Amino acid sequence: MGKTRVLIIGAGITGLSIARVLSMYENLDVVVVEKEPDVGWGATKANTAIIHPCHEEDPDKHPLRAKLCLEGHDLWYKWTKELDIPVKWPGELIVATNDEEASALKHYLSLGMRNGVAGVRIVDKEELAALEPNVNPNAIAGLWAPTAGQMSPWEAAVALAENSVSNGARILFETEVKRVVVREKKVVGVETNNGFIEADMVINAAGIHADEISRSAGIDEFTIFPRRGEYVIYDEDVDIKVKRIVHTAPTPKTKGVYVTTTLEGNLLIGPTAEDLPIDAKEEKSTTRNGIKYILEAAKKILKTIPPRTKIIRMFAGLRPEPSTGSFIIKFYEEPWGFINVAGIRSPGLTAAPAIAYYVRDMIAERTSLVEKRKWNPIRRGIKRISRMNQDEKARIVKENPRYGRIICLCKEVSEAEIIEAIKRMKAIGVKTITLDGIKFRTHAMFGRCQGSFCRLRIALLISREQDIPLWKVSFKGSGSEYGVGEVKEVFKEV
Numbered sequence: 506m507g508k509t510r511v512l513i514i515g516a517g518i519t520g521l522s523i524a525r526v527l528s529m530y531e532n533l534d535v536v537v538v539e540k541e542p543d544v545g546w547g548a549t550k551a552n553t554a555i556i557h558p559c560h561e562e563d564p565d566k567h568p569l570r571a572k573l574c575l576e577g578h579d580l581w582y583k584w585t586k587e588l589d590i591p592v593k594w595p596g597e598l599i600v601a602t603n604d605e606e607a608s609a610l611k612h613y614l615s616l617g618m619r620n621g622v623a624g625v626r627i628v629d630k631e632e633l634a635a636l637e638p639n640v641n642p643n644a645i646a647g648l649w650a651p652t653a654g655q656m657s658p659w660e661a662a663v664a665l666a667e668n669s670v671s672n673g674a675r676i677l678f679e680t681e682v683k684r685v686v687v688r689e690k691k692v693v694g695v696e697t698n699n700g701f702i703e704a705d706m707v708i709n710a711a712g713i714h715a716d717e718i719s720r721s722a723g724i725d726e727f728t729i730f731p732r733r734g735e736y737v738i739y740d741e742d743v744d745i746k747v748k749r750i751v752h753t754a755p756t757p758k759t760k761g762v763y764v765t766t767t768l769e770g771n772l773l774i775g776p777t778a779e780d781l782p783i784d785a786k787e788e789k790s791t792t793r794n795g796i797k798y799i800l801e802a803a804k805k806i807l808k809t810i811p812p813r814t815k816i817i818r819m820f821a822g823l824r825p826e827p828s829t830g831s832f833i834i835k836f837y838e839e840p841w842g843f844i845n846v847a848g849i850r851s852p853g854l855t856a857a858p859a860i861a862y863y864v865r866d867m868i869a870e871r872t873s874l875v876e877k878r879k880w881n882p883i884r885r886g887i888k889r890i891s892r893m894n895q896d897e898k899a900r901i902v903k904e905n906p907r908y909g910r911i912i913c914l915c916k917e918v919s920e921a922e923i924i925e926a927i928k929r930m931k932a933i934g935v936k937t938i939t940l941d942g943i944k945f946r947t948h949a950m951f952g953r954c955q956g957s958f959c960r961l962r963i964a965l966l967i968s969r970e971q972d973i974p975l976w977k978v979s980f981k982g983s984g985s986e987y988g989v990g991e992v993k994e995v996f997k998e999v
């Protein structure tokens with residue numbers, strides 16, 4: 506039996522989850538095509554990182570979203586273990602500060618009960634304070650959903666990529682799909698900046714650009730609008746932290762403003778939900794008004810918030826908001842072989858594993874799939890010196906002295922971890938080893954100083970390992986190089 510060539514556009518959490526699931530089959534040849542130099546650089550890296558319990562999903566309005574949210578939530582218990590993805594399950598509280606919000610809790614309770622979300626219930630003022638000691642004493646009630654989780658989404662993307670590739674999938678980086686090529690009512694491949702790539706099936710998981718890809722295949726059923734979400738992150742040493750995930754009451758547009766303590770121990774507040782014009786699909790700047798808005802919202806639900814001087818970073822993500830409101834997951838008979846996995850807005854991170862099985866089932870209805878006997882579900886993350894006790898540290902430094910050279914002091918990241926990250930990036934096909942790629946794999950440059958101490962040292966390691974001049978090391982790929990050239994070059998010209 507010949508192999509069906511499946512090409513996935515987009516190495517975000519959706520495309521990579523699909524790649525992992527499809528890599529389970531002998532008769533599929535899976536290729537992921539990504540325009541960026543690395544995985545997870547779209548909506549996947551800039552979100553609230555919550556594995557939603559799904560009590561905010563309305564099964565009447567968005568039945569597919571509700572179903573995939575619930576299934577995806579449960580799959581993450583298994584996938585985070587198999588793939589060694591950092592995760593915690595602190596549970597979530599919607600905090601009501603007035604009667605109107607308190608009555609809204611009943612609505613989400615009823616959705617939660619209809620969706621079969623385990624343990625969801627309304628708690629009174631006292632229990633709310635017991636569950637979350639830092640909640641504002643003015644809060645009058647809460648909705649408690651104990652199954653909510655928090656995950657590292659960029660590490661999830663990296664883990665999925667590593668696992669998919671070790672099971673035979675390929676990722677082509679810095680390859681931008683310009684259009685889907687259709688002949689005689691069938692997809693035959695894609696035209697990219699690196700030439701034509703043949704494929705029997707094309708899966709469009711291009712996030713915010715999925716409408717443009719779909720249109721190029723002749724399917725013009727929806728538009729994807731950018732909806733910006735802005736965040737702030739505080740230094741680890743602030744007094745105020747939260748034990749649970751807490752947030753303001755949801756609105757028709759968003760699930761509210763969240764306050765969480767990240768897996769790394771930083772207080773995170775956000776996001777806003779601001780609809781941007783259709784041509785602002787790369788507009789990821791933060792704004793004075795946005796930051797003001799989220800801090801005000803956080804003040805409403807917390808006893809107090811840390812001073813602004815403790816903010817170490819602000820960032821924004823863009824939700825791929827579909828004009829239909831719903832996830833668009835569809836196998837087309839015309840052009841045959843084209844599959845849209847579009848409009849994957851929130852709770853897309855939660856739903857991604859379930860979306861992947863849903864796509865697998867659509868393919869299985871049309872092609873008989875043969876399971877790989879040697880498919881390996883396991884992937885292990887980089888060993889982190891910061892998570893070891895003294896004995897473990899002593900042992901590992903003896904085995905590999907590079908573990909003893911700490912490059913990032915804020916996050917205690919060693920040279921060995923950076924070298925391992927570079928090795929792993931190359932193994933999944935990354936062509937340009939970027940500072941951001943190292944940051945998202947090792948957490949170096951994530952701390953209080955945001956890289957002002959270690960960035961140069963990491964750039965020097967990349968330069969050494971890749972045998973390229975220091976100035977050619979880039980933050981995010983071409984156009985964001987560390988320098989503008991050798992200083993001596995300037996003198997040569999005069």
Ligand SMILES: Cc1cc2nc3c(=O)[nH]c(=O)nc-3n(C[C@H](O)[C@H](O)[C@H](O)COP(=O)(O)OP(=O)(O)OC[C@H]3O[C@@H](n4cnc5c(N)ncnc54)[C@H](O)[C@@H]3O)c2cc1C
Binds near residue numbers: 518546850
């Ligand atoms: C502010 C915010 C908060 C959120 N909070 C949560 C949350 O807490 N929990 C939750 O479950 N969900 C949350 N979400 C939603 C979640 O982040 C998204 O649903 C999910 O990340 C979508 O993943 P994706 O892979 O579909 O898209 P993306 O991650 O955007 O991936 C698409 C990929 O396609 C690539 N691409 C695009 N065009 C092309 C092309 N022409 N050629 C090649 N490659 C291309 C892009 O570079 C990108 O890597 C949030 C989203 C935002 C923005």
